[in-house]
Amino acid sequence: MNIYVGNLSFSTTEDDLKNAFEAFGNVTSVSIIKDKFSGQSRGFGFIEMPNAAECKTAIAEMDGREIGGRNIKVNEARPKEDRKGGDRRSQRKDRRPPRRDDRY
Secondary structure: OEEEEEOOOOOOOHHHHHHHHHHHOOOOEEEEEEOOOOOOEEEEEEEEOOOHHHHHHHHHHHOOOEEOOEEOEEEEOOOOOOOOOOOHHHHHHHHOOOOOHHHO
16 A cells, blocks of 8 residues: 655655654665755655555554654555646647648
C-alpha cells in the first residue's frame, strides 16, 4: 500500500521518514520527490508498506506528527492520473485545418 506524506521540511531525508514509519511495520520503499532542475525537495514524498493494516495504523498515527520541525500530512496515496501537458505544439496541430497542396 502506498502512503503520501506532505508538508515535509526541505531538510527531511528518506532515512528520517523510514525510521519514523518503521515503528508501525515493514517499510518497502521511501522516496522524497525532488525538483528535476535544482535537486531540492519539493516538500512531499511516498512510502510503501506491504501490510495494509500496518499502513492504516501508520497513517492514523503519523498524520499531524512533527518531523523536521513541521507537522506532516499523511494520507493513502491516490493513483497517478494521466495528464496532458508538455508538448503543446502537437496539440495545436490537431486544431488546424489540413493543408491544401494545390494552392500554388
